[in-house]
Amino acid sequence: MNVIVVSNCVTSGYHLAVSSLFPDWNVKAAGINEAERWLRTGEKPEFSLFLADCDLFIGWPIRGHIISTVLNPSADRIILPELYFRGLHPDVAQLNNFWGPFSIDAPHTQTSLLMLGARSIGMTAKQTESLFCEAVYDRLGFFDLYKAERRRIVTQFFDAGVQLDEAFDWWEKQGDFFYICHHPRSFVLVDIIRFALKGRYLSEDAFANSESLRWSQRDTLAWTEVWPVYPEIARRTGFNGSLTWLKNSQCSPREMSLSQVIDNTFKNLERMDAAWKSVPFVAECARRLQM
């Protein structure tokens, strides 16, 4: 059985789960952008050959991508929508070309909405620090996001034939199940693969027996950046949050405090054209902070 897994940064986690569940399968993987580039340039002919001959495709919605034209037309397709969850990290915003708190030697677009909003109306670092509280989160709708985000993910996966309600219930009991919006803990990826294959390639018994994989699979994203789940948000889902950011595990020190992240963000904003203040979510945040 030749299987190809294609997705974004979660690809290796999906690949590990499929390989563990079916050690006899020949499972290969590629990132979606890289895969498309290979097909466009002809750089990796072995990738095209594998696609044309594979029996099962697992991953990214490929309609409209070059992959869909090369993939064996009779290959079974299990589509897994893009996975991101903002419910635990509603403050995370993306600003193009921004050198956010996780930047090392290149821009890192993820930053704090609250810090951008506060800076755009001239608040100091000290004043900005005081915004990290329940009343402000409430005013910005941070607490409403959790259920809406869960609903979005469950519905998107349901439309793709994967029922995640039960899995989600379990993830929630584990505390902070995403390191940052696009980076889940490994048990999330294991469960997505288990539920996607259940009833198709995994029997009921095999499905039940595979539960232990939730904890035994290597966590491929654990070494990457960690955005804290703020304490007031964490408490609503039953765990203690923090205000400590973690850089990539190769950095030392890895930890950053709230005041360090604010200082770093404000310093980097000075490098940017003032047009960042008119980015819609920054302007809207600023408006709400002034209400």
Add this chain to the structure above:
Amino acid sequence: MVNPYAVKGAAQFWRTAVASIPPEEVCPIPHKRFVINAQDRVATAGSCFAQHVSRHIGTMAGIDFLQTEVSPADQPVFSARYGNIYTVAQLRQLLLEATGQLPVPPLALQRSDGRWVDAFRPTTYTEGFATKADVTTARRAHLDAVRRLFAECSVFIFTLGLIEGWTMSDSKFVLPVHPGVVTDEDDSLEVRFHRYSYEETKSEFIAFWNEFRNINPRVRLIITVSPVPLTATFTDDHVLQATVYSKSVLRSVCGTLENSISDVFYFPSYEIISSHFNNGKYFDSNKRTINEPGISHVMRVFEKTYLISSSELDDTSGFPSVNKILDTSFSERVICDEEKYGTNIGF
């Protein structure tokens, strides 16, 4: 030491949220939960208080009120002709019947005028039916309408009314009212009284919700507790004590459900009508039924919580606009630098 309440907003303090504002402006939900938009199809069911909610929902601009069976003018307005559904067990039973998981029960009652009625909705057809067979035929058509309703709605509003109810003696079927209320001639039905506990009400609801989601994974459920006191209790308690106990159980279950199930949202009709801040002015002189100002207050809060106002027309996502704008920035691109994460395996 820092006062931990210092970070709380105006809605969390009695003085600013209740005591210092006119009673009719009290809004016990501080912000929008989600937005019911033009694409949503809204269905309603529940106890007698739900009739008021349904009547207003049915006429609200911007709401597509889903009705798979239209009621005649002399009947309460619901999304189908099920009449009042007082208990959660009754609601679950209806769903199981409609989805073919429970056989259609042959429970026709003969009234003193000789006409037959459906024991599960005895007042829904005021004229009654000529024969028992007609009752069964009408029920089959009704269940088909109910099944479509459960499958097609995107928002379901259910008002929990009672924990006291009547079941068949074998406990297989739950009835909305004791058969003796409808007929004094038929002694063939053996029924028994049952008061549902907190645990039973909760587990009935969770079972209902799981079945509901199986046929309609997109649905969102708004639950509310009827503020209408019991007409009578079959327990030996004083009716006031029985009322407070019943409503407390229902309110507690709602709190647990909202906190534990995604897509279930509690709406505080009960608090608006029954709390002492309005000095009982929302009750009629019988101190039981709710007057129109009370209903209007409830529906104003409902509109504020779930409907879109002209100043918010840019936000149709179901959550506030900052989140919506941010969400667009997330969903439109793949943000990760894949190569960093070792995504190419075997090539």
